[in-house]
Amino acid sequence: MTTEVEPTAVPEEDLLRLDTQICFSLHAASRAFNSVYRVLLKDLGLTYPQYLVMLVLWEHGETPVKELGARLRLDSGTLSPLLKRLEAAGFVVRERSSRDERSVVVRPTAEGAALRERAALIPPRIMAASGCTVDELRDLHARLARLTASLDAAARQGAPDPR
Amino acid sequence: MTTEVEPTAVPEEDLLRLDTQICFSLHAASRAFNSVYRVLLKDLGLTYPQYLVMLVLWEHGETPVKELGARLRLDSGTLSPLLKRLEAAGFVVRERSSRDERSVVVRPTAEGAALRERAALIPPRIMAASGCTVDELRDLHARLARLTASLDAAARQGAPDPR
DNA sequence: CCCAATTCAATTGTGTGCAACCAAATGTCC
DNA sequence: GGACATTTGGTTGCACACAATTGAATTGGG
Numbered sequence: 001m002t003t004e005v006e007p008t009a010v011p012e013e014d015l016l017r018l019d020t021q022i023c024f025s026l027h028a029a030s031r032a033f034n035s036v037y038r039v040l041l042k043d044l045g046l047t048y049p050q051y052l053v054m055l056v057l058w059e060h061g062e063t064p065v066k067e068l069g070a071r072l073r074l075d076s077g078t079l080s081p082l083l084k085r086l087e088a089a090g091f092v093v094r095e096r097s098s099r100d101e102r103s104v105v106v107r108p109t110a111e112g113a114a115l116r117e118r119a120a121l122i123p124p125r126i127m128a129a130s131g132c133t134v135d136e137l138r139d140l141h142a143r144l145a146r147l148t149a150s151l152d153a154a155a156r157q158g159a160p161d162p163r
Numbered sequence: 164m165t166t167e168v169e170p171t172a173v174p175e176e177d178l179l180r181l182d183t184q185i186c187f188s189l190h191a192a193s194r195a196f197n198s199v200y201r202v203l204l205k206d207l208g209l210t211y212p213q214y215l216v217m218l219v220l221w222e223h224g225e226t227p228v229k230e231l232g233a234r235l236r237l238d239s240g241t242l243s244p245l246l247k248r249l250e251a252a253g254f255v256v257r258e259r260s261s262r263d264e265r266s267v268v269v270r271p272t273a274e275g276a277a278l279r280e281r282a283a284l285i286p287p288r289i290m291a292a293s294g295c296t297v298d299e300l301r302d303l304h305a306r307l308a309r310l311t312a313s314l315d316a317a318a319r320q321g322a323p324d325p326r
Numbered sequence: 327c328c329c330a331a332t333t334c335a336a337t338t339g340t341g342t343g344c345a346a347c348c349a350a351a352t353g354t355c356c
Numbered sequence: 357g358g359a360c361a362t363t364t365g366g367t368t369g370c371a372c373a374c375a376a377t378t379g380a381a382t383t384g385g386g
Contacts, residue, residue, distance in 0.1 A: 008355070012370090016283060016286045017301070018286075018297065018300060018301065018304070019286040019289050019290060020215075020218055020286070021304050022237075022293075022300045022303060022304045022307075023196050023200070023211075023289070024215060025303075025304050025307040025308050025311065026189070026192055026193050026196055026238055026307055027193055027196075027197075027211075027215075028307070028348070029189055029193075029307040029310050030189050030190055030192075030313050031192040031236070031316055031373075031374095032310070032311045032314035032318070033186050033189055033190075034190075034313060034373085034374095035314070035315075035318050035374090036314050036317060036318050037186070038374085038375095040317065047340095047341065047342075048186075048190075048342095049341085049342060050341095050342095052187060052190075064364095065364080065365065066364065066365085069365095072187075073191055073194070074342090074343075074344090074363080075343085075344070075345090076366065077343075077344060077345075077346090077364050077366085077367080077368090078342065078343050078344070078363070079365090080366055080367080081341080081342085081366095081367095082341080082342075085341080096365095097185075099192065100303055100351075100352075100363090100364085101350080101351055101352085101364095102322075102351050102363065102364040102365070103351095103363095103365085104363065104364080104365065104366095110381090117224070122182075122183035123181075123183075126182050126186070127182060127253070129313065129314055129317030129318070130185075130310055130313055130314060130317075131309070131310070131313030131316075131317075134181065134312070137181060137182075137185045137341090138181065140185060140188075140306055140310075141181075141184050141185045141188050143299075143303060144185075144188040144189055144191070144192040145188050147192050147195070147294070147295065147303070148188065148191050148192045148195045149219045149291055150292065150293055150294030150295070151195035151196060151198070151199050151292055151293060151294075152194070152195055152198075153294075154199060154291070154292030154293075154294075155188070155195070155198050155199050155202065155292070194343075194344095197343090197344095198344090201344085201345095210371065210372080211372095212371085212372060212373090213371095227334095228334080228335065229333090229334065229335085232335095237373075237374090238371090238373080238374065238375090239334075239335050239336065239337090240335095240336085240337080240338085240373075240374060240375075240376090241372060241373050241374070242335090243335065243336055243337080244336095244337095244371080244372085245371080245372075258337095263333090263334085263381075263382075264334095264381055264382085265333065265334045265335070265378080265380070265381045265382070266333095266334065266335085267334085267336095268337065268380095320363080
């Protein structure tokens with residue numbers, strides 16, 4: 001039918017199964033992490049994606065929505081309601097930039113900034129829960145970053161999908 | 164990178180940053196995979212979680228909802244609407260077990276079973292998009308499985324009523 | 327046999343994640 | 357100056373993911 005690919009000496013059945021398990025294990029690991037975070041972040045009143053936003057703000061200070069989206073790879077459809085919830089919780093404020101009225105700048109409030117100290121207690125627990133050494137995690141991070149870069153590139157190329 | 168602040172003992176700052184990047188990279192990789200799958204599965208009319216369900220059905224035939232949840236680590240709150248959509252699409256049928264009226268058995272239809280052949284074209288593309296060798300993926304899978312097991316164990320121990 | 331605990335799926339509510347569309351502000355060309 | 361495309365954030369609709377609750381069916385104890 002379509003283009004014939006010439007993979008290695010691995011039978012297609014195995015490829016399908018291996019591939020399945022890879023993607024599934026990634027999916028599962030992500031949810032397992034999320035689950036552990038959920039418990040630890042509950043005290044702070046944050047979800048994991050909200051925690052990611054706060055990490056950016058703690059490190060860089062006020063940040064435009066555009067840049068938050070670029071750093072976290074999230075679009076406005078995800079960020080807008082998320083930021084509204086963070087603002088409703090009193091952790092951030094949103095203001096339109098005076099220089100460019102299209103841009104909205106997100107800034108941590110005093111309460112949001114204060115959260116940082118309590119959040120600092122979380123990483124050691126996550127490390128412990130992961131049962132990995134620092135080196136293992138560092139290596140895993142590098143692999144995942146490369147994998148994501150490849151997938152992103154493939155998605156950008158393969159997306160226009162001629163049919 | 165190269166943000167060496169304190170050459171002394173492993174500072175909490177570094178732990179926080181490393182930890183952040185690990186979890187974030189996992190999160191990002193999972194979404195990147197999902198994005199590639201979204202494009203490839205669009206032709207089949209499946210989402211990635213629906214594809215996971217079909218994989219189980221293709222391999223094991225009719226399966227109770229309970230077992231689907233166990234295999235995919237999803238609860239009824241996620242599976243019920245998902246299976247309803249699969250049924251509405253004509254890929255599966257759901258029937259209450261005659262022996263235990265509480266249990267619902269999910270079975271692929273002829274149309275759902277036929278989908279398997281078209282789905283077999285996907286894994287090679289995913290492999291290519293990942294830019295990884297089989298060995299790399301195998302190793303990654305093993306690491307992620309161990310990581311998930313650790314996280315699950317930690318969640319089960321730390322979750323119930325911390326008081 | 328009856329009642330209580332348990333099991334199993336469905337439902338409800340909240341929070342992402344993303345595609346598609348929209349409106350306002352800005353930039354660019356004539 | 358005016359028509360145009362582009363940038364930027366917001367909104368809507370759909371689909372997970374999960375906690376908590378509900379309700380029906382089964383099981384076990386008396």
